Amino acid sequence: MGDNQQYDKSIEIWKMKKLIKSLEAAKGNGTSMISLIMPPRDHISHVTKLLCDEYGTASNIKSRVNRLYVLGAITSAQQRLKLYNRVPPNGLVLYTGTIVNEEGKEKKVTIDFEPFRPINNTLYLCDNKFHTEAIKEKRHNYLRKTAELATQYFISTSTNQPNVSGLILAGSADFKTKLSQSDMFDPRHRAKILNVVEVQHGGDIGFNEAIKKSSEILANVKFAREKLLIGKYFNEVNQGTGKYVVGVEDTLNALDSGAVETLIVWENLDIYRYVLKNSVTGETVIKHLNKEEEVDSDYAVEDKVLLLEWLANEYRRFGCASPQTRIAMRS
Structure with missing residues (x-):
């Protein structure tokens, strides 16, 4: 699975989790x-x-x-x-x-x-x-089964202690993190976790990928990737290349012009995208406002959506990659 496919899959999973949360x-x-x-x-x-x-x-x-x-x-x-x-x-x-x-x-x-x-x-x-209980139940059962198998294979029956020096949890999406934080995951295992690694493949290929990545990094690969992206961003700033923008409006203008290669968005961005229509002139405008900002009384709200959700749906239309939803906006 290529990087873009992996990014698309991660975004689809994020959208599904957000949808289930809103349904609840x-x-x-x-x-x-x-x-x-x-x-x-x-x-x-x-x-x-x-x-x-x-x-x-x-x-x-x-x-x-x-x-x-x-x-x-x-x-x-x-x-x-x-x-x-x-x-x-x-x-x-x-x-x-x-x-x-x-x-x-x-x-x-x-x-x-x-x-x-x-x-x-x-x-x-x-x-x-x-x-939504039935949707979440299947994931819960899979989590429980994985935790039980970990105890079966990695806890010695003779000493009642871990029979491994360390554990590396690897996989795509957030299941590995959920497992490490779950009450069903034996605390004796949790103390042995050396690394939690993001991999793009399953089976033997994913297993070898996890081994390779764990030999080079000490922290979660997701945060290492974010650090690399932000490092590239600050390099552009320090060198004064002009190949970057910060802030909602400047970033969206760059998107419209097709100038964005990489888009990074803070996952808790609390800004909404409004499509407004002037009740007198019929003019339609787009505004980006937070919860504290009010819509001008001259305008009727035609559409309102969380900007982060809109970007998750529309980013491919602008020809850019959206590998992370955590830090900031840049081009």
Whole structure:
């Protein structure tokens, strides 16, 4: 897997984690939020029939408001399923319903995606929240199994102590870090961790890659990569080459002109991208504001999205690589 593919995969995983976190936080009125999970072996026709039956049942809900919410959510689920001829190889997850946002306003949402790994759970629930437990459960079980195997292989049955001098945890994404920090990971193992290494391949190739990287670095390779990128940035600054920009507006202007080769963004950047329309002239403008800044009363908000999320979706359109989301913006 090349660097760009690895970066794309990391960004997709980050977007999935962020999506699940937002789903967990979403709240609704009554039982207006549907959580639907289909395993790979399921059939779209089976779920479509289930929704038809549920529609008939929901028609008898006494509360008119809640009845309309639930019927609307079921209809949205039915419409979204029409986009699929079959359940994807890893299964299908669908969330739909009316949620209440931070401003107390209602918003209809429909979200569907294929998990990164096959999911065997089947779920259909109407509630005042979205249920993500089944998605997280598979990862939790895999984490537990890995921790159990580590104890089986690396703890001596005769001495009840580690039978290795040190451990190196290697892999892609954040699973290796989750494992090292998990309560399921034996504390005797944790004391033996020498390095946590980011690798781009699995199997023997990834194993050899981890060995090679661990012979050269003492810290997590992710932070070493960040240090290298920031070092290159400061070299440009110190040499006065002019091949860099700092700050949101200057960086985005450089992006628009196609001048950015590498983009580095702080992962906690709390700035939103607004698409605004002047209520008098009809003019459309784009503004980048933090939570404390207010939108001019002359403008109506057409779209609002976290700038970091927008960049994660759009960076490839500008022809740049986005290997890290942690430090700053530069070109």
